[in-house]
Amino acid sequence: MRIGGRTNQELRPMKITPHYIKHAEGSVLIEVGDTKVICTATIEERVPPFMKGQGKGWVTAEYSMLPRATQVRNQREAAKGKLGGRTMEIQRLIGRALRSVVNLEALGERSITLDCDVIQADGGTRTTSITGAFVAMAFAIDKLATDKKLSKFPINDFLASVSVGVIGQTPRLDLNYEEDSHAKVDMNVVMTGQGQFVEIQGTGEDAPFSRKELDELLALAETGIHTMIEEQSNVLGPIADRIRGVHHAATK
Amino acid sequence: MRIGGRTNQELRPMKITPHYIKHAEGSVLIEVGDTKVICTATIEERVPPFMKGQGKGWVTAEYSMLPRATQVRNQREAAKGKLGGRTMEIQRLIGRALRSVVNLEALGERSITLDCDVIQADGGTRTTSITGAFVAMAFAIDKLATDKKLSKFPINDFLASVSVGVIGQTPRLDLNYEEDSHAKVDMNVVMTGQGQFVEIQGTGEDAPFSRKELDELLALAETGIHTMIEEQSNVLGPIADRIRGVHHAATK
């Protein structure tokens, strides 16, 4: 039996508190089980040097954990003087995933930085960050739209992410920390509202995995992400309709 | 008139949420007006190299702000690759202040790290961190006592901190960000439950200040800290009695 009595196909309870930080253009506190992440979206009216003069915007992300988000205190990367490989990998993933659903031309020459700060960690911090950051970004972009700074709404589709894994012989959805540390195969999946893949990162460090296992894991992920996007949609309210409108227009 | 209609002698509303982070030995979310800080206390059964073999414990602190705690996003120190002078100055202050009320011999050869992470900033982040960190530390030490790891309760007295300043010609208690940026004189005061000073840091960058102004500011700070310690005491409940008991015993 899993903690909290959930089945192998079930997500942990998920809660998104909108507008959690008053200074940010968009922000949420997202909780998935005991994993809690503050996601803020910052809009700046400039783009990084490598994007200048192309008439396009940029979306990027930064990720960090408070030292005591984890069971054992981990040293601050600011104190160590450099970002670790895991942090870099995660923030590259979050940025890449979010860009996949944003029309950078429609955003115009401005940048959005998503800061994902894990205040409490219990597995799935990178996938939770993506799911939360999407909502924070949508709030920030909606503010741009409200301020009449956009000629076209630049979000093409919803985006959410979940982890799946094989524990023993059993595929499971949304692993917590305990499960994750015993998983034979571990996979993070990012999908759109239309059920397309944006990222698949599957690793069989303890043992390689078969095509059949891969198929089962992808199916589980699809169900979980569908549920998550419904919750995002509830929190976003009328903004969700705009996103659906863009997608509808784009695929006509 | 001050924001929220408070008088020059009045603190902002203050709220301490205990046990905010599940993994830490002690933790609070402290809110003073719109300033919000997560304070966690981590106990480790070892001391830094320079303290080894002295039969004494150590208390230290780290301080950070989330990038979007402020009105304009500030770059992460982890990304810059080094801690700024302001951060170092603040975390040295917090550690020093907390050590002043802890009996390091009674703590035994273990260390307590207080992590103060500002998730939203509106002035007084260093003083709020001290006030919150004291409570987180008391929870963690109480856990040590409950686990029968201490022969003597090592906290001697309460500790809280507030900022005061001169705006125009008027001394004011507990400046918010807006007030702080216009203050002619800015002072942070740390005091004990018995009304003794632990730290006074007063700066007249825009203009030097007189002895009379100093006296008025210290009086304001004393009132504010008294109120804060009452609130700490309420949150700590029976732990507060133990602290008072230690102090009573120590001064007999």
Added chain:
Amino acid sequence: MRIGGRTNQELRPMKITPHYIKHAEGSVLIEVGDTKVICTATIEERVPPFMKGQGKGWVTAEYSMLPRATQVRNQREAAKGKLGGRTMEIQRLIGRALRSVVNLEALGERSITLDCDVIQADGGTRTTSITGAFVAMAFAIDKLATDKKLSKFPINDFLASVSVGVIGQTPRLDLNYEEDSHAKVDMNVVMTGQGQFVEIQGTGEDAPFSRKELDELLALAETGIHTMIEEQSNVLGPIADRIRGVHHAATK
């Protein structure tokens, strides 16, 4: 038509020069098209601190590109003073992949470091590094076996890696730099000699991808990796038989 006239299902010409660097315990120069990587394996009779006293070995990797491996000179990371996110991501991937086919208990408390230095880059540098590093590692482990330092041969299976992608609407095997920079979907796949997956990293930054595309890409990768492992086997000669023997024993 693809450069060199190859079909969408075809690998570039691949060549592995064994024992390329005289000081290393194992080494190869691997060339896949115009991508050239020197892979060396270093054996050290100690493990990293976090592995000590577990009676197990460790396998890790480092990756770098010479400044002029690329069309435009890229600044050395040593000169910048830190490793970039891309480098960290790649060297974590290489190490993780290689560990998946090594029996760390059988290796004993020693470590193998695979250095993958790209001297000329034309797409697929990370997958080529994995394919070459496997051979360098096998030479180094064989040396340990010859020196009677192992009671059991610790390599469980072959391991190779290839990139696949969607250019326009067409899935293609083994992208060169030019193709990679126009790919809509980009995927790196690591597989064993038995056709199991070790890593799948698929990204649809320009556009999300469907389940059907995923299936086609995985099928292409499987074919390519099969060919690469035949080439590894030729170069390794009798060592290849030992690897097959271990696998056979392990799966009986």
Added chain:
Amino acid sequence: MRIGGRTNQELRPMKITPHYIKHAEGSVLIEVGDTKVICTATIEERVPPFMKGQGKGWVTAEYSMLPRATQVRNQREAAKGKLGGRTMEIQRLIGRALRSVVNLEALGERSITLDCDVIQADGGTRTTSITGAFVAMAFAIDKLATDKKLSKFPINDFLASVSVGVIGQTPRLDLNYEEDSHAKVDMNVVMTGQGQFVEIQGTGEDAPFSRKELDELLALAETGIHTMIEEQSNVLGPIADRIRGVHHAATK
């Protein structure tokens, strides 16, 4: 009895050697007892980026100790690759203190950097640096005046600094290293020629201190600083009169 037979109210012998370094626009060697600091003032015809275009100048400071300024050799911060917290705190203090007596508009868009390098340390290095840096700065500004680059003399008042502390139960002026390491309370005070406070930094790390102790310490500091400013005035000669003239004009 104190070393050298001085009373609790007495400064150590103080000597200021003007024009100590030939290349600098202003420089002194200041000796307070066995503490020796080289202070140089560098004028540059530009301001830091955050000050650009405001028509104002900037004054900043850097502080360092030679490795063998102390009884035990301390490692160079250049070799460690970063500035320590103590160094940052001190150089921020020196810069802030000096700015308090400079009219930045009158200085014009140029910057003055005060380098305070401790060649021999025996307590009070930060306060000695402030007292010496003021004189070096005055020489440098006088050179600007002589070169007709200023329409108005920009130094408003004298500035000096001293440490005070409580040893046992006794307040003492100008602690040397030995006394400082036994002080229960340690306070650094920066004051102007008119006897106003610029900085008060008091710390009771070993034990908190009372209002009465604070008052006694401030009175001691005032006396010491008065004497120091007389000595600065002697060294500056006619430049001292210009400073007094500015102050007189400003307060009329």
Added chain:
Amino acid sequence: MRIGGRTNQELRPMKITPHYIKHAEGSVLIEVGDTKVICTATIEERVPPFMKGQGKGWVTAEYSMLPRATQVRNQREAAKGKLGGRTMEIQRLIGRALRSVVNLEALGERSITLDCDVIQADGGTRTTSITGAFVAMAFAIDKLATDKKLSKFPINDFLASVSVGVIGQTPRLDLNYEEDSHAKVDMNVVMTGQGQFVEIQGTGEDAPFSRKELDELLALAETGIHTMIEEQSNVLGPIADRIRGVHHAATK
């Protein structure tokens, strides 16, 4: 007897493979005995900030060793986060030496970066780098000439370098690693095609050396460099004639 049976006056076998890296403007693989270095020349149409606007070009060098170029693996400087003193010293030497034979005015406002990456080390890596980098630079400059970007050929003379040393009492030419580690005196000499000195760096760490020893070492170096320049000339073909032509014109 020396390894390979050579006499004290003999160089190791030397081989220069031109155009070794396809992306670089000029490149060679140079082998001197078992020392192997990839030298690439990169031309960029800009100069460093300190050279701007002078109508002159710049030549600079970077030097590195692959981790397993040596008998024992050495840690990457990129992983350590900084360049070591030995690396800096060597790359400053290479750059300085090459600039001595280039007419920077004739080069025009562009820069040439020579990357010398040692893939296998057996003594004399810095001297081999200089000898190889000269050829890579000549190829790159010839490409500029072919592209009609130069009004005048900017290389004044040939340049090569060799190490010499005293082993026991005997002066020897071109030390390998084994010899170098037993040398009492170690000297690196850089000379031009006309037999003038560009750099002499002689060190008697184990014991000082006499004027007579110095004279013998310089004579040996001269012979070795003469042979090396003949080999450079063979590899460069018609470009060698242009270099000789420039020298001839310059000295008329």
Added chain:
Amino acid sequence: MRIGGRTNQELRPMKITPHYIKHAEGSVLIEVGDTKVICTATIEERVPPFMKGQGKGWVTAEYSMLPRATQVRNQREAAKGKLGGRTMEIQRLIGRALRSVVNLEALGERSITLDCDVIQADGGTRTTSITGAFVAMAFAIDKLATDKKLSKFPINDFLASVSVGVIGQTPRLDLNYEEDSHAKVDMNVVMTGQGQFVEIQGTGEDAPFSRKELDELLALAETGIHTMIEEQSNVLGPIADRIRGVHHAATK
């Protein structure tokens, strides 16, 4: 005519003030013309890790310039966060040179660190550092001898250093900054009391130099160093006799 009217064969006025810094085991202020360097010698009863257990001592050096030692202020390396190539090169040279006259076995398992801090620079800072550091080291070693910690005096010979160069067509001894910046050839020479060479570093960046020029420069250097060693001998008094005694014994 040279500044100060000296001839091409003449040194600048040189002055060595012994025991300049009270905490150090040995120290001097050395002045050669307007170049002024504080040299301190620190003895520690341990050796670096790579020297442990060999029964031998170690001598090393660090070099730095105060920011305003030069005509234009140079940024602190501590602020930049890393040592520059020039600094590393110089401190390696100083340490190597000093080790050449120390019997490391006789020193015993302890280390001597020479800190050379240039407080005012006017050419020849590295050679002046060597000449001064030798005297500081001799004082520190004499203190060890006086404390009966040595069974044998470990300094074999005197050591001093000077720069020479070709200005126009003329070889000159002991270049100041102005001369150095116009020198066609620049050479630093380190020699012993017996007139043997320890280091020769000659560079012809602007133009290569002939054998004849080399000979003239070495002759000039020899004269200058002879004079410097006389001055060292005067300052060291009876310690000089011990050094001469060791040399005499060693060469019998």
